[in-house]
Amino acid sequence: MSLKIQKAIYLFSILTLATITSCSSDDDSTTSCTETLWYADTDLDGLGDPNVSISSCTQPDGYVSNNDDDFDGIISTTNYHMLSMGNTWIYDVATNDGTNPVTNTVDEITVDETTIINTHEYFGMSSSTGSSGIMSQLYDQNYFRVYDGVTYMEGEFILPLSTINGTDLAIDLNNTKLIDESKSAGTILSTQSGDTAQNIGGIDLDITYTLKTVQQEILTTHTVNNETYSNVIISDIIISATATTNIGITFTILPTQDIYVIKNYYAEGIGLIDSNAVFSYQLVDIPGQTLPIPSSGSVETTQKITSYTLN
DSSP states (O other), X not given: OOXXXXXXXXXXXXXXXXXXXXXXXXXXXXXXXXXXXEEEOTTOSSOOOTTSEEXXXXXXXXXXXOOOOSSTTOOOOOOSSOOOTTOEEEEXXXXXXXXXXXXXXXXXXXXXXXXXETTEEEEEEEEOXXXXXXXXXXXXXXXXXXXXXXXXXXXXXXXXXXXXXXXXXXXXXXXXXXXXXXXXXXXXXXXEEEXXXXXXTTEEEEEEEEEEEEEEEEEEEEXXXXXXXXXXXXXXXXXXXXXXXXXXXXXXXXXXXXXXXXXXXXXXXXXXXXXXXXEEXXXXXXXXXXXXXXXXXXXXXXXXXXXXXXX
């Protein structure tokens, strides 16, 4: 091979290497970004809409990395929870434990404050002194907001274990859905599970519980105190529980059962008009021991609207 040909091959190799290096450098500058799929979070609850997404190297405003929200983008035109300052509802409340005389109160609920929780505006309510309605107490103790047909609760639910000589249990409510107008009957909206250890009458109990809210059907009409209301949605709050104790072996004293069922009726454009809450349980006898509490019990509380004022 002649010297000229060798030089030509050498120069060609140098130029080719320079070109490859240059292209590689350019490619690095344009492909160093790995695009990620981001999902729209239109209700700002940290959960993304699986049906609305974009690809981007960086997180766009109003988008999140998960697609766990089954509500974003669904718009509802009705409202079953009227949250406005000064709104007031009055109820007749009756409590019956099957043993003592029925107790009655007149409960008044008023929307009287707002607060910001996790960037969202929530409304607070107060109940009148001596209120005994289960929902009256829930409204008084928690905060609520409505967004596109969904009512959210923030705070805690008190499980009244003191009624069986235990200690009341506070169950956290974190952005818990109380109503979702877009869901079909039987849809579970939110769940919250946990456990607690308690000594009741000298017996150590390990209690496991689950709180869930369940959307139910919409009624054309529903009558309360001789007044008929139209377009009424039903939504339940249900607490199920099981309890075990150790008697040399693990013994299930409370088989899994719904111990608290609250069925609520909400009229369109008004709010809660009717509520039926039942706290009940059925224990299994411990062999060779006498239970320190009745083996079964039930308390029913009804809450029925008599009047309301909306701003």
